[in-house]
Amino acid sequence: MKKILIIGAGIAGISSAIQLRAQGYDVEIYEKESTIGGKMSQIQSKGYTFDVGPTILMMPDVYKEVFKLAGKNPDDYITMTQINPIYSVFYSNHDRLDVSTDLVDLIKFLEGISEKDALGYMQYLSEIYKRYLVAKDHFIEKSFRKPTDFYNPKTLLKALELKTFDSAYHAISQFVKDDRLRKLLSFQTLYIGISPYNGPSIYSIIPMIEMIYGIWFIKGGMYGYVQGLSKLMKELGVIVHTETTVEEIVIENKQVKGIRVDGQLIEADIVLTNADFPYAMKNLIKEEKLRKPYTDAKIEKMDYSCSTFMMYLGVDHKLDNLNVHNILFSPDFDGNISEIFDGTLPKDPSMYFYCPAKLDPSLAPKGKEALYVLVPIPNQKTFEGPWDETQIQSYRRLVLDKIKESGMIPDLEAHIETEVILTPKDWNLRYNAHYGATFGLAPTLMQSNYYRPHNTFSKIKNLYFTGSSVHPGAGVPIVLTSAKLAVGDILADHGKQK
Ligand SMILES: Cc1cc2nc3c(=O)[nH]c(=O)nc-3n(C[C@H](O)[C@H](O)[C@H](O)COP(=O)(O)OP(=O)(O)OC[C@H]3O[C@@H](n4cnc5c(N)ncnc54)[C@H](O)[C@@H]3O)c2cc1C
Incomplete structure (x- = not known):
């Protein structure tokens, strides 16, 4: 049975651990903090409980899939309910809009602005849904390991279909005229830490996803999800070491040998890094030439989210x-x-x-x-x-x-x-x-898809990455997809374990 060590118990590390354990691997996680969940952790004070980072739950099926991939029923671990209205928006002139995903309420709300914008909104939903299907099938749920995975006629043609060279705000403005509505449909790029005025227009899929798949809530808040996954990890026998900082990814002959903790080598067949990619490259792989092109200079030059x-x-x-x-x-x-x-x-x-x-x-x-x-x-x-x-x-x-x-x-x-x-x-x-960039490397065009750090680091054998700063990007459902892709790469290279 091959041994995998995972650096970091963020949501991507936890989800990867579950999938790999379910495939028969011997899995251990090393986490520097005293609790698991990473940015999805919890603060308790004087009877109040706060989620630390993520709060808006989109694409509930992606959350549930982790349990299903381990052959479990998600309902035995988490309780999810749909929210409506999804949010209230307050403008400086004291205008307030309560946004509903119910079609009848939505149309009433949009017609209250103008029939033209109601029509534009519907056109926006259908056009962006079309682009989302292309993005999902050809970019988000696909691992890029070698140049031909991206540089092939089919993928390049699909990239053009995404029409992603525009900004989200400008793309939305072609559908609706009301400025409150334009803001309402473009501020969501901030969920992934980029500007609605500069970020690629493909991120105008976020408000569409909110609208057609809804916004959901887990009992206990977002940390309720971590608790559900933690229960499953225990059942499966994933070992988690908290308050344990990994100091180095140990490499010999361009192949992973293990990790260093408290000065000691802990050997492994495979290392999967969930710690933020730019931090991990810079600090955990000590020999700069082994991690080309990610030299210190390149890491500093990259674009970071807010x-x-x-x-x-x-x-x-x-x-x-x-x-x-x-x-x-x-x-x-x-x-x-x-x-x-x-x-x-x-x-x-x-x-x-x-x-x-x-x-x-x-x-x-x-x-x-x-x-x-x-x-x-x-x-x-x-x-x-x-x-x-x-x-x-x-x-x-x-x-x-x-x-x-x-x-x-x-x-x-x-x-x-x-x-x-x-x-x-x-x-x-x-x-x-x-850089305290909460959403990791910014998903600019030059840091997306093939150009974003890959889930497999091809220069060092048996080293893989998952999490916000690698493909496909930040946000819980996307980070969960990143875990699935990293696990897919590991299974492609090493197979299922007995
Ligand atoms: C304020 C805020 C609001 C957000 N809102 C939303 C939202 O509403 N909806 C949504 O979908 N997403 C949201 N996000 C984004 C989402 O939280 C992240 O994309 C996701 O949680 C990142 O998970 P991760 O596993 O990639 O990384 P992390 O959660 O950062 O996990 C990495 C883990 O690695 C550990 N680690 C680092 N270095 C080491 C080391 N050397 N040794 C051992 N362990 C190490 C860290 O302690 C951490 O636990 C939000 C994020 C923030 C911060």
Whole structure:
């Protein structure tokens, strides 16, 4: 039985471990933090429970598939329900839109804007769905291992069908005229840390996916998923070492020999790295020439997604005005986006608010709200920080003032019972996210598909990668797909174990 060591218990590492164990491999995970889940972990404080990172659950079938691949029934591990309306959007003029996935409600809402935009919206859904099917079958669910996997007439032709050279905002603008609607259909590129004005237009598939597959919720919040997977790992016999930092991927004769932990070599047949690709390349493969083209200089030159400033607030009463998912647009959304990607701390930021206790009351004390506030800000490549206490307090002040000005949550500050703040520096130090870029390498055209780091690292035998910064990219369903592709590559090279 071949032994696989996985570096990192993020969602991609966990999902890979389950699939590989189900195929008969001897699997052990090494995780530096005290708990598993990586960015999908949990904070508990004074009776309040907060999801740390992901909150919006799209493509539920991808989440369930991990259990099915291990021959299990997902319902025995997680409880999922669909949310409707999917979110509430607040504009600076105090306009509010509650977005529904119910077709009858949706049409009513769109016709309230204009019949022309209602028609444009339907055309957007059908056109983008067509492109999504091409992307899914020919790019997202396909591993690129050698040049001919990409450079062949069929794939190149399919790439043209994606019409991806435009920006998401501009692509959407061809379908709808109302500016609120345009923003509503393009801000989602921020889910993967790129600008709606520059990112490839293919990411306009995100709002389409929200609309046609819905947004879902797992009992216990997102961490409920990690708990379900953790239960399955235990049943299957995956061994997890927490609070154990991997110091090196040990390589001999261009072949993986194992990993180094506490100065000791732990031997393995195969190493699968879930730790962020640029960090892992730079820090875990010590000999630079072995990891070409990913030299230190190349890693520094690559484009990184944005980061986030996070506030997890225990609020002493219910926030009846809010939904589970809420977005507040900056009055100057264009300027706000420029600041995020130019390296300026946004002065009047857009924000996202999440209140999971509305669906699972166990996540906050009775009659109270566990409020998660996410503010997209620059990564540490463009704005280093220092993110010391002075800077944290000053940005906290700005965020609370802007929330007050918006009128969304009157007098929030006076009602905070407990508070935790995370900054880009924490994403960097805690999870080794290079430059604190929460969504990993940016999925620009030159860092997507064949051009994104592959799941198999062909220069070193038996070394594989999974997670946000490798193909196909960031976001939980996509990272789960990355795990499936990495496992597929391992099975193609090593076969099922007895
Ligand atoms: C604030 C925020 C909001 C988000 N919102 C959403 C959302 O709503 N919906 C969605 O689908 N996605 C969302 N995402 C993205 C999603 O969370 C990520 O794409 C996904 O969780 C990444 O999983 P991963 O396994 O690639 O990486 P990670 O979760 O980063 O896991 C990597 C693991 O490796 C460990 N590690 C690193 N170095 C070492 C080492 N040397 N030794 C041992 N262990 C190591 C780390 O501690 C970590 O546990 C969000 C992310 C953030 C941060």
